[in-house]
Amino acid sequence: MEILSLLGDGMLLAVQPQNLLLIVIGVTVGLFIGAMPGLGSVNGVAILLPITFLVPPSGAIIFLAAIYYGAMYGGAISSVTLGIPGASTAVATTFDGRPLARQGRASLALVTAALASFVGGTVANVFFTAFAPLLADVALSFGPPEIFALMLLAFATFVGLGGDDIPKTIFSICFGLVLGAIGFDQISGAPRLVLFDITGFLQGIGFLVLAIGVYGIGEMLWTIEQSRGDVESTNPKMTMRGMAADTAEATRRGWKGTAIGSVLGFFVGILPAAGATPASLMSYGVAKMVSRVPHEFGRGNPDGVAAPEAANNSASTGSMLPMLTLGIPGSPTTAILLGGMVIWGLVPGPLLFVQETEFVWGLIGSFYISNVAAVLINLAFIPVFIWMLRMPFTILAPMIFVLSIAGGFAATRDMFDIWLIVIFGLGAFVLRRFDYPLAPAVLAIVLGPIAEPTLRQSLLLSSGDPSIFFTRPVAAPITIIALILLFLPAVKLLRRGRGKSGAEPS
Amino acid sequence: MTVSKRVLLQLGCAAIVALAPLPSVAQEWEPRRPIDFTIMAGPGGGADQIARFIQSVAEEYDMTNRPLVPSNRGGGSGAEALIHVANASDPDHTILVTLNSFFTTPLRQSELGIDIQTFTPVAMMGVDPFVLWVHTESGITTFDQFVEQVQSMGGEFVMGGTGAGQEDSIVIAFMSAAYDLDINYIPYDGGGAVARDLAGQQIMATVNNPAEAKGFYEAGDFVPLLAFSDERLPAYPDVPTIRELGHDFSYYNQRAVVGAPGMSDEAAAYYQDLFGRIYESEEWQAYLESESLAPLWMDADEQRAYWATQVENHRELLEALGE
Numbered sequence: 123m124e125i126l127s128l129l130g131d132g133m134l135l136a137v138q139p140q141n142l143l144l145i146v147i148g149v150t151v152g153l154f155i156g157a158m159p160g161l162g163s164v165n166g167v168a169i170l171l172p173i174t175f176l177v178p179p180s181g182a183i184i185f186l187a188a189i190y191y192g193a194m195y196g197g198a199i200s201s202v203t204l205g206i207p208g209a210s211t212a213v214a215t216t217f218d219g220r221p222l223a224r225q226g227r228a229s230l231a232l233v234t235a236a237l238a239s240f241v242g243g244t245v246a247n248v249f250f251t252a253f254a255p256l257l258a259d260v261a262l263s264f265g266p267p268e269i270f271a272l273m274l275l276a277f278a279t280f281v282g283l284g285g286d287d288i289p290k291t292i293f294s295i296c297f298g299l300v301l302g303a304i305g306f307d308q309i310s311g312a313p314r315l316v317l318f319d320i321t322g323f324l325q326g327i328g329f330l331v332l333a334i335g336v337y338g339i340g341e342m343l344w345t346i347e348q349s350r351g352d353v354e355s356t357n358p359k360m361t362m363r364g365m366a367a368d369t370a371e372a373t374r375r376g377w378k379g380t381a382i383g384s385v386l387g388f389f390v391g392i393l394p395a396a397g398a399t400p401a402s403l404m405s406y407g408v409a410k411m412v413s414r415v416p417h418e419f420g421r422g423n424p425d426g427v428a429a430p431e432a433a434n435n436s437a438s439t440g441s442m443l444p445m446l447t448l449g450i451p452g453s454p455t456t457a458i459l460l461g462g463m464v465i466w467g468l469v470p471g472p473l474l475f476v477q478e479t480e481f482v483w484g485l486i487g488s489f490y491i492s493n494v495a496a497v498l499i500n501l502a503f504i505p506v507f508i509w510m511l512r513m514p515f516t517i518l519a520p521m522i523f524v525l526s527i528a529g530g531f532a533a534t535r536d537m538f539d540i541w542l543i544v545i546f547g548l549g550a551f552v553l554r555r556f557d558y559p560l561a562p563a564v565l566a567i568v569l570g571p572i573a574e575p576t577l578r579q580s581l582l583l584s585s586g587d588p589s590i591f592f593t594r595p596v597a598a599p600i601t602i603i604a605l606i607l608l609f610l611p612a613v614k615l616l617r618r619g620r621g622k623s624g625a626e627p628s
Numbered sequence: 629m630t631v632s633k634r635v636l637l638q639l640g641c642a643a644i645v646a647l648a649p650l651p652s653v654a655q656e657w658e659p660r661r662p663i664d665f666t667i668m669a670g671p672g673g674g675a676d677q678i679a680r681f682i683q684s685v686a687e688e689y690d691m692t693n694r695p696l697v698p699s700n701r702g703g704g705s706g707a708e709a710l711i712h713v714a715n716a717s718d719p720d721h722t723i724l725v726t727l728n729s730f731f732t733t734p735l736r737q738s739e740l741g742i743d744i745q746t747f748t749p750v751a752m753m754g755v756d757p758f759v760l761w762v763h764t765e766s767g768i769t770t771f772d773q774f775v776e777q778v779q780s781m782g783g784e785f786v787m788g789g790t791g792a793g794q795e796d797s798i799v800i801a802f803m804s805a806a807y808d809l810d811i812n813y814i815p816y817d818g819g820g821a822v823a824r825d826l827a828g829q830q831i832m833a834t835v836n837n838p839a840e841a842k843g844f845y846e847a848g849d850f851v852p853l854l855a856f857s858d859e860r861l862p863a864y865p866d867v868p869t870i871r872e873l874g875h876d877f878s879y880y881n882q883r884a885v886v887g888a889p890g891m892s893d894e895a896a897a898y899y900q901d902l903f904g905r906i907y908e909s910e911e912w913q914a915y916l917e918s919e920s921l922a923p924l925w926m927d928a929d930e931q932r933a934y935w936a937t938q939v940e941n942h943r944e945l946l947e948a949l950g951e
Contacts, residue, residue, distance in 0.1 A: 265830030266814075306704030309815050311736070312792055313704060321715070325701060325708045449843040450824045457820075461680040472827075472841015575817065582814050583786060583830075 127252055128479060132487025135480070136184060145488060149496045152192020153503065157199040159206040159334060159529030167458050172247040179466035184488040187442070188460060190455055191243065191492045194398065194435045195500045198235035198427075202228055203511050204522050205345075206338035206529065210568075211434040213333045217561055218419060220341065225422055229364060230509050232504045234372035234424045235431040238380040240497040242432030245384035246391070246439035247489045255475065258447035263393045266579035267590050269393065271600035273573035276400065278607035279396050279407030280562050287609050290558050298566025308575045322538030329399070329567050331530060331539045332546055336560050338526030339547020342519055344554055361578050365504070372424055379409040379425030380414045383443065387433030391440025400572065401437035402430035403565050411607075413592040420561070439489055446482055447475050510562040535596030604608050657720075657894035659694040664722040668709040668729060670702035670818050674756060674837045678883050678915075679725040681805035682753070682903075685911050691902055694721075702818070705729045705794060710742045719888035722894040723750060726884050728795045729941045731935070736793050743940070748887030748896050749931035751903035753912070755880035756837045758799050759867065761850045763829050771854045771868065773834070775807050783810040786804040786824040788831035791815040795881050796822075796835040797858050801949045803835075806875055826850065838863065838879060839919040850886060863920045882929070882938070885923065900928065 155166035166189045174182030197212030202219035222231040272620025304315040316323045342403040390401035409429035410419040419426045445456040447471030530543045584590035591601040638904045669675040677877040683696045701709035706729035732740040762768045778785040819840040841922035844850040852867045858878045
């Protein structure tokens with residue numbers, strides 16, 4: 123078992139006092155960077171990259187990977203407690219985490235998020251350790267047609283689920299797609315939908331801008347209207363016994379979502395162009411689809427917290443795979459890590475995995491250690507976050523507003539985005555009053571800019587022939603499953619209609 | 629002879645007067661806030677790698693009293709970055725890492741109203757050559773075989789690149805015209821994605837900078853066929869240049885730093901000195917060599933003259949392309 127001995131050496135390297143200290147600092151810093159709206163792992167890693175010249179390369183990447191991990195855990199915290207997604211990867215966590223907090227179950231949501239993150243990270247580490255070189259080939263076999271098929275599948279999971287009003291869901295998806303199309307067209311380079319010739323639209327509408335607007339401002343307005351400014355919920359003080367009970371309940375009610383997120387997240391994470399944000403949204407959709415109680419999703423189901431949280435940790439490990447085995451970044455954060463590797467004098471590429479074994483396995487070993495450190499540190503901080511929630515809403519609401527604005531500004535340093543956040547917040551409040559689901563719009567603004575160029579690239583590859591999606595061995599089954607899911611509700615409606623008309627005459 | 633206290637005092641004062649102004653002359657202007665370090669391309673590609681490398685050298689030697697804050701604005705072949713920098717509210721703290729889209733994007737999109745001669749020259753860090761690559765499993769090992777293969781496929785030969793009017797497409801267009809090649813060109817959002825899809829054999833060939841293909845070349849996945857440089861690249865001595873094949877053509881991507889329009893002379897002098905020191909650093913010189921960049925240092929006036937000739941060259945190239 124050569125792999126196990128390499129992994130053993132790697133773990134030993136990771137638990138050396140200096141590296142262990144780096145892990146603990148990195149995870150804690152990451153936790154808070156992730157919890158701050160607007161600052162995500164990308165910013166954290168970019169800001170702290172220069173610090174890493176003080177330590178050897180293996181220590182440096184361990185530190186940055188620990189920040190990456192910590193940020194994945196931290197993103198859930200503000201999603202649950204404030205309803206503002208702490209990072210783009212944690213948007214799906216707000217869907218059910220926030221309703222739980224409003225029901226006084228914030229501790230359950232946070233414990234579920236922490237445990238699901240831990241399991242997701244660990245499952246991904248095991249996959250990574252066992253199959254890294256093999257999976258690198260899988261990642262490369264995904265060309266534009268395969269990626270598009272996968273995006274179609276992601277949309278299908280959101281449309282094809284029962285519960286929500288389907289025409290309203292489709293409207294919401296289309297709205298998100300249009301927002302995602304604003305800015306420069308990747309294929310032709312031409313500017314599109316630059317409304318009123320405002321140059322701010324040229325750079326496109328950031329996903330985080332929409333998410334903060336909808337979930338930060340929109341949610342706050344909604345809560346004010348519902349509660350008339352009263353203390354909205356009584357989240358009980360955190361005790362050891364309470365935490366134990368939450369752990370038991372999280373395991374019982376969140377294991378399914380955790381399992382889905384862990385596996386799906388990893389595979390989406392290793393694919394080029396995808397990363398942790400699409401992974402978490404897709405896992406949420408699938409968890410809702412296979413659930414026996416899909417109508418509970420969006421109203422505070424622990425599976426709805428577990429799936430995206432397991433997925434974003436699993437995917438963040440997964441996106442390290444193409445980086446280490448091929449020298450190709452799987453996500454924006456790994457792109458920066460890759461830059462770091464060049465600076466530390468390593469040549470990213472297919473040979474890194476073979477030649478720099480100490481570096482690579484030290485990093486993989488550190489994933490395991492970081493993951494344990496992150497779950498412990500995160501659980502330890504949960505009572506602090508719960509305490510914050512016990513503040514009256516008259517204090518919380520202005521805080522949410524300030525954090526939303528500051529977070530939106532921090533991400534792009536552009537005043538234009540602030541105005542957009544406010545407009546989206548007001549718009550989301552109105553749409554919500556008319557029962558439009560907003561999660562599909564958020565999904566569409568993330569996946570649209572991936573789906574559109576890959577669709578057009580695929581059709582260029584086939585000279586305009588759409589059969590390319592049905593003839594390639596990997597793309598074909600994914601496309602067919604996606605189409606079945608898309609048309610499932612139509613078939614159901616048809617059958618219900620026929621059942622009625624058949625019943626009446628008799 | 630007595631040396632009075634007074635004389636000593638006078639000498640001392642003279643010395644202080646002579647020495648004191650020196651540091652303040654050398655450091656007349658300094659950044660007062662973090663420097664906006666805009667990158668004309670998305671994260672992960674060649675330009676981004678270089679920008680982050682430069683940032684790290686500045687950080688490592690503590691060369692700036694305020695940090696360089698990189699931000700990627702790759703939209704619309706760099707149009708997003710050009711607009712951002714041209715409209716910068718604080719030109720003394722806004723600099724831009726450029727590639728050749730600095731010349732081509734304003735030409736192709738005149739409605740943006742960008743005049744690059746209003747920008748402030750800072751430093752030319754080097755020029756990046758282009759090489760034609762195929763995958764090892766294609767079995768192609770020479771440029772002649774490549775031409776034969778493309779011609780035999782009647783328009784089905786697929787190449788990837790970073791988009792119409794971009795650096796690699798100009799090179800491909802020249803090559804296609806010179807050898808009568810019919811190529812199906814697929815645009816991607818960056819050189820990194822192009823290299824990845826060649827590795828996965830989603831596309832059949834690319835024209836990439838050596839930095840973006842080096843890892844796959846060393847692993848034996850990519851084969852270089854032809855270089856578009858003036859002379860053979862030291863790292864790829866067996867690869868012929870298109871010049872050797874009898875065509876008067878070479879093409880490089882500029883790796884330059886420019887300042888926002890309206891930057892004060894003092895600030896420009898500060899950045900010119902800063903990037904001069906980064907250019908001289910051991911790290912940058914080693915990077916130039918390992919990534920096959922050619923050094924091409926210029927002062928500010930030479931850069932302006934270079935811009936003018938490049939704009940003219942690109943105008944002709946794009947016209948020939950029918951853009």
